[in-house]
Amino acid sequence: MSAATTETVAPRESPSGSPLHRFVWHCRHNPKRELWFAWWAMVTFYNLFVVSFFVLARAQPPPSPAVDAQGAAQWFTDNHYGVLVGMGIIFLVIGLLIAPTNALIAYSMRRMSVSRSFAYSYLAMYALSAIPGMLLLCIVLTVGAMRPDRDPELIYWLYDLAFLSFTGTMGVFLIGSLVWMVAILLDKNRVFPKWFAYLNLANALTEVVVAPAWIFKNHVFGWNGLIAWWIDMVVFGIYTGVFIMLLRKMIEREDFGTGPLPGPLPGPLQELAPSKEHDPSELTRTAP
Amino acid sequence: MRRIDGELILFWTLPVVALIWISAFFLFPGFVHPMSPTMSAEEVAAFYRENVSRVRYSMILFNWFAVGLIPILMLLAVQMRRMAHRTPIFSYSILASAACGPALFLLADMFWLLAAWRPARAPELTQMFNDLAWVTFATLVPYLIAQCVLLAVAIYWDRQPRPVFAPWVAHFNLLVAAALVPAAFTGLALEGPMAWNGLLPFWVKNIAIAVWIVVMGVVIGQTIRRQRLEDLEDKVAA
Numbered sequence: 001m002s003a004a005t006t007e008t009v010a011p012r013e014s015p016s017g018s019p020l021h022r023f024v025w026h027c028r029h030n031p032k033r034e035l036w037f038a039w040w041a042m043v044t045f046y047n048l049f050v051v052s053f054f055v056l057a058r059a060q061p062p063p064s065p066a067v068d069a070q071g072a073a074q075w076f077t078d079n080h081y082g083v084l085v086g087m088g089i090i091f092l093v094i095g096l097l098i099a100p101t102n103a104l105i106a107y108s109m110r111r112m113s114v115s116r117s118f119a120y121s122y123l124a125m126y127a128l129s130a131i132p133g134m135l136l137l138c139i140v141l142t143v144g145a146m147r148p149d150r151d152p153e154l155i156y157w158l159y160d161l162a163f164l165s166f167t168g169t170m171g172v173f174l175i176g177s178l179v180w181m182v183a184i185l186l187d188k189n190r191v192f193p194k195w196f197a198y199l200n201l202a203n204a205l206t207e208v209v210v211a212p213a214w215i216f217k218n219h220v221f222g223w224n225g226l227i228a229w230w231i232d233m234v235v236f237g238i239y240t241g242v243f244i245m246l247l248r249k250m251i252e253r254e255d256f257g258t259g260p261l262p263g264p265l266p267g268p269l270q271e272l273a274p275s276k277e278h279d280p281s282e283l284t285r286t287a288p
Numbered sequence: 289m290r291r292i293d294g295e296l297i298l299f300w301t302l303p304v305v306a307l308i309w310i311s312a313f314f315l316f317p318g319f320v321h322p323m324s325p326t327m328s329a330e331e332v333a334a335f336y337r338e339n340v341s342r343v344r345y346s347m348i349l350f351n352w353f354a355v356g357l358i359p360i361l362m363l364l365a366v367q368m369r370r371m372a373h374r375t376p377i378f379s380y381s382i383l384a385s386a387a388c389g390p391a392l393f394l395l396a397d398m399f400w401l402l403a404a405w406r407p408a409r410a411p412e413l414t415q416m417f418n419d420l421a422w423v424t425f426a427t428l429v430p431y432l433i434a435q436c437v438l439l440a441v442a443i444y445w446d447r448q449p450r451p452v453f454a455p456w457v458a459h460f461n462l463l464v465a466a467a468l469v470p471a472a473f474t475g476l477a478l479e480g481p482m483a484w485n486g487l488l489p490f491w492v493k494n495i496a497i498a499v500w501i502v503v504m505g506v507v508i509g510q511t512i513r514r515q516r517l518e519d520l521e522d523k524v525a526a
Contacts, residue, residue: 034374034375038381081476084473088427088472088475089472090430091430091471091472091473092429095430095432095433095434096434096437099381099382099384099438100377100381102384103377103384106384107375107377123380127387127388128387128391131391135430139395142427142475143419145475146423150412150416151412154413158416
């Protein structure tokens with residue numbers, strides 16, 4: 001890292017020309033290309049997640065937990081190829097796209113004035129989360145779909161394991177969001193606006209209210225119900241859209257220094273956020 | 289004299305782990321002629337009844353040493369920190385994915401051991417555990433693909449007079465990543481070259497992993513040796 005940081009950070013003018021030409025230029029010369037690579041990996045991941053889970057496999061919104069064994073077997077029969085192709089896409093890309101996503105979010109905490117422990121905690125938790133929270137569902141749905149002539153009672157068990165592991169993996173996302181929240185609240189480097197901390201809290205709370213999905217099969221508390229799926233998915237969707245936008249702003253404002261990030265904080269209530277002009281002591285307190 | 293930092297100890301665990309993996313591979317009766325997904329439940333149950341000891345001993349061996357490659361990945365992560373990058377994004381990504389490959393393998397390992405646990409169980413149940421084991425094992429490529437591609441991009445973007453790895457290492461990693469891709473879609477076929485015992489998800493994938501371990505072992509060893517020589521030269525020059 002030492003060799004590059006001595007170069008000037010000020011980017012050379014991006015060239016005009018064909019989109020391909022500009023893309024190649026950015027890959028070769030953009031000083032923030034590592035961050036942009038991770039950001040695009042994140043955007044690509046969430047798009048492929050929607051394609052695989054919502055469009056192909058139809059595993060989101062999830063089918064009902066109230067079906068009988070025949071109903072579960074029927075679900076696999078109806079979605080045979082969608083499940084196998086959709087889960088194949090996830091097997092193909094999840095590591096490549098989710099590892100840089102978590103690295104970028106950890107980097108946002110590394111850029112804050114808080115201890116590195118926050119970044120490392122988030123990195124470890126979210127690295128772990130993919131297996132119980134998503135890959136187990138992918139494996140089990142693949143096993144369920146690939147042998148349609150299996151005893152429906154066994155398919156029933158696979159169905160329950162798949163959807164309960166996906167919806168019912170709560171703690172890593174709960175604590176992970178709270179780690180990010182605390183880091184943002186403590187941060188003096190103005191990486192994110194403080195209101196985003198409370199959106200982390202909202203996301204953490206969805207992991208609390210999802211717990212009844214382990215107990216109930218009805219339309220309110222069940223894994224496909226109003227709380228465990230519809231409200232949670234809306235909150236998660238907003239949360240994800242917002243942090244994708246905020247990480248983009250962070251990369252644009254990044255100066256590779258250790259003090260406060262330059263430029264205005266995105267979002268409402270900007271005038272309430274601390275800035276260089278409003279509070280000069282902010283700078284001295286966070287000087288490395 | 290350079291202070292002992294232990295990197296060489298970690299490095300020389302690689303041939304030991306490789307030897308144990310190869311032994312366990314040949315000890316497991318379902319690998320040399322990989323079990324077909326078209327076997328009936330009765331055939332699968334008979335396989336576990338006849339081979340219960342070898343399944344257990346080989347999978348216990350794998351259970352002990354499945355995480356054996358993590359120290360080597362950490363040596364890679366340390367080398368990535370020496371690259372001419374502005375951010376630790378790539379080394380963070382390797383850190384975030386290093387344990388996931390072994391964790392998936394351990395899941396498969398436990399499904400195999402479960403299938404062998406009560407061989408007298410109803411054949412359909414043994415077959416289901418066998419399916420879970422094989423699908424988990426066949427599709428455990430996501431983090432291996434990630435590590436290969438991320439390492440390749442990191443090498444391409446390591447532009448300095450003395451890059452840490454040569455460009456061919458990046459090309460090689462992309463090639464290995466491509467060889468692992470078909471295994472992600474193994475669920476689509478019960479027979480032929482795409483089945484879990486077929487040419488692409490079994491032979492091409494596992495041979496690619498073996499070749500990666502050998503080639504990257506040599507590359508990492510040479511890089512560590514060169515790094516030590518360079519450090520020595522810098523010291524003498526100073």
